[in-house]
Amino acid sequence: MAPLRVTVIILIFANLLALALWRGWLGGGSSYGEPERLSNQLNPERLRLMTEARPPAAPPAVVKPAPEPEQAVAKEKAEAEPPAADSVAPQACVVFAGLSPDQARELTARIxxxxxxxxxxxxxxxxxxxxxxxxxxxxxxDGAEKKAAELRRLGVDDLFIMQDAGPNQFAVSLGLYKNEVAATRLLDTLKEKGVRSAQIATRGAGTVRIEVRGPGDSLATVASDLSERLRGVNRLECSP
Structure with a gap:
């Protein structure tokens, strides 16, 4: 009987020891159950599950390649140098003298x-x-051509028919002189040949002198054309 009694007593003590450990009466480690774990934490009601916030990834920086030294110098020179000025054509000057007001207007319009x-x-x-x-x-x-033919039969060949519109259109020009003496001498010679309808008209009362300046090549072409159209007008060179 003695061994059985000892066994029962040991079992009782073992159960009591197990109960004390389970209740924590002996100061052992806390239970690993989830309810006990939450109850042992300070202020469990303030607990929040947070995901770690990460800043958005910045886009990769674009790195411009540094210009080659020679290219950089050439670019700076190109920006610093002003554009080359256009070559200026040589200038020229032509004078048209003894123009009537109508001729002056025509010359101005044509230029x-x-x-x-x-x-x-x-x-x-x-x-x-x-x-x-x-x-x-x-x-x-026709009348001017007939008169010109008549003058040629009388031996007068230095003449031309005025073509420009105006009061002198289809007149027959026989000569233009700088002084009255020379014009009178020609008129006397024509009378000796039998020309009775010739006469002298002064030019210059209200005459116009126009100087035209511009590029040499263009002005030469324009002046040549005007000289053909404005018969009897003096054309002179002048300093540009």
Whole structure:
């Protein structure tokens, strides 16, 4: 009986020891159950599960390749140097003297139509600048041609028919002189040949002198054309 009694007593003590350990009466480690774990924490009601906030990834920086030294120097020179100025064409000057007001207007209009780049300077004079020996307008081209043929039969070959519109259109020009003496001498010679309709008209009362300046090549072409159209007008060179 003694061994059985000892066994029962040992079992009782073992159960009591187990109960004390389970209750924590002996100061042992806390239970690993989830309810006990939460109850042992300080202020469990303030616990929050947070995910770690990470800043958004910055885009990769674009690195520009540094320019080659020679290219950089060439670029700086190109930016520093001003554009080359256009080559300026040589300038020229032509004077048209002894123009009537109508001729001056025609010349101005034709030069304006020729293009830009021309500069005009106009001077008016009240004194006669020339004396014109001519046969007055014949009214038509046929009449002027008939008169010219008649003059040639009389031995007068230095003549031309005025073509420009105006009061002197289809007149027959026989000569333009700087002084009255020379014009009178020609008129006397024509009378000796039998020319009775020739007369002298002064030019320059209200005449116009126009200087035209501009690019040499263009001005030469325009001046040549104007000289053909404005017969009897003096054309002179001047300093540009």
């Amino acid at each position: 304006a139509k020729a293009g830009t780049g021309f500069k005009l300077s106009e001077t008016r004079s009240e004194a006669p600048s020339s004396w014109w020996v001519h046969i007055p307008a014949q009214g038509s081209r």
